[in-house]
Amino acid sequence: MGMFGKINVFRRSLMRNLTKNIGKARSQEDIILVDKNDIKKILICRPNGRLGNLLLITPLVQEVTEIFPNCKVDLFVKGTLAPIIFENYDNIDKIIDLPKKPFKNLLKYLNVWISIKKQNYDIAINVDQNSSSGRLAVQFSNAKYKFFGDANEETQLVKNDYEHIAKYPVYNFRNYLTKLRFPKRNKIIAPLDLKLTSSEITEGKRILNDLFHNEKRTICIFTYATGEKCLSEEWWGRFYTQLKEEYKNYNIIEILPVENVSQIAFKAPTFYSKDIREIGSVIANADLFIGADSGIMHLASAVQTPTIGLFSVSKIKKYEPYDNSSIGIDVKLYTKKDYIKIINFILNDGKIKTYSKAI
Known part of the structure; x- marks a missing residue:
C-alpha cells in the first residue's frame, strides 16, 4: 500500500x-x-x-x-x-x-x-x-x-x-x-431495483438482436473486478470454455468494464458502454448473469436478471446477489459439475434457495 x-x-x-x-x-x-x-x-x-x-x-x-x-x-x-x-x-x-x-x-x-x-x-x-x-x-x-x-x-x-x-x-x-411507536414490520425486504422503463428494456433487446440476429436465449458474463476480487485469466479461460461447450444453444455475451479489458481476451461477443442504464437494459434481456463481486454484479441484480456472483475474497453473506433465483458462490469450493448444476437449475426456472450441492 x-x-x-x-x-x-x-x-x-x-x-x-x-x-x-x-x-x-x-x-x-x-x-x-x-x-x-x-x-x-x-x-x-x-x-x-x-x-x-x-x-x-x-x-x-x-x-x-x-x-x-x-x-x-x-x-x-x-x-x-x-x-x-x-x-x-x-x-x-x-x-x-x-x-x-x-x-x-x-x-x-x-x-x-x-x-x-x-x-x-x-x-x-x-x-x-x-x-x-x-x-x-x-x-x-x-x-x-x-x-x-x-x-x-x-x-x-x-x-x-x-x-x-x-x-x-x-x-x-x-x-x-x-x-417511535410504529408497528413491527416483517415484510420481505425489497430487491435492488434500477427501475428501468419499458422503453429502456426494449432498447436493450434491440441491442442484443443487432449483435446476434437469432432467437436464442442469452447468458451475460462480466470477467472484470477490482483488486483481489478479479479472477485470473486462467480461471476465466477455463470457465468460458466450459460455458461454450455446455450451452451451445445460448448466446454468450461479455459485458465490458469502463476500462475496456477482458479476462478472456475478447473471445466472446462483447458489449461496451459507459451508460449505466444502457448496460442494465442489455443485462435485463438476458436469462442469466455471471460475474465476480462488483458494481456490475449488483447492477444485474438490480434489473432483476438471475445472477450468479463469483466470490473469492469478499464476504458472501454481506454482498451476494439475492432474489430472482440469484446466488453467491465461493469459487474455491465449487467444481465444474457444481457450476453446471446451478446454471441449469436457474435456466430451468428452479428455486435456487432450495439448491444444495447434493442435487
Missing part, C-alpha cells in the same frame, strides 16, 4: 473513532409519532460514490417511501452516479453530492454541509453505522427524528440474512421506527 493509501486508512480509522458515539446518548424511547402522514421530508445519508454501494441502498429507499408515501427524499451521497440510478424514483427530490476529492473542491464541499443544515427534515437516516460522514450528516441536520444507523442485537440473532449490506439498514430502520 502506498503512502496516500496508508494516510487514507488512518484518516478513516480516526474519523470512525471520533464519530462512533455520535447519537448514542440520544434517547427517543418516549417520543410518539402521531401520524406518519406528517412526515414530508426525509434525508438518507450514504456518502459513497461507488455503483454497487448506491444500488445497495435502493431497498431502503423503497422501504422508506412505502412507509411514508407522501414524503420527499433527499439523498446525501458522493459523486455523480446517484441521479442516474434514482432517476425513476418518484419520491426522490434532491441529490446532495459530496465531491469525490473534497480538498480540490473545498468550496463545494462546504456548501454541501451548509445545504444540509438549511433544510428542515422530519427524519434523517444514516445508512451505515460505520460511516463517519453519514453519522455527522445526521447529527448536523435539523431533523426532528435522527437515526444514526446503529445495529439491533436482537434482530441480528433472529434474521439469518441480517449480515447483507442491503438488508441490515432496513432491519435497523424498522427497529428504530418501533421506538
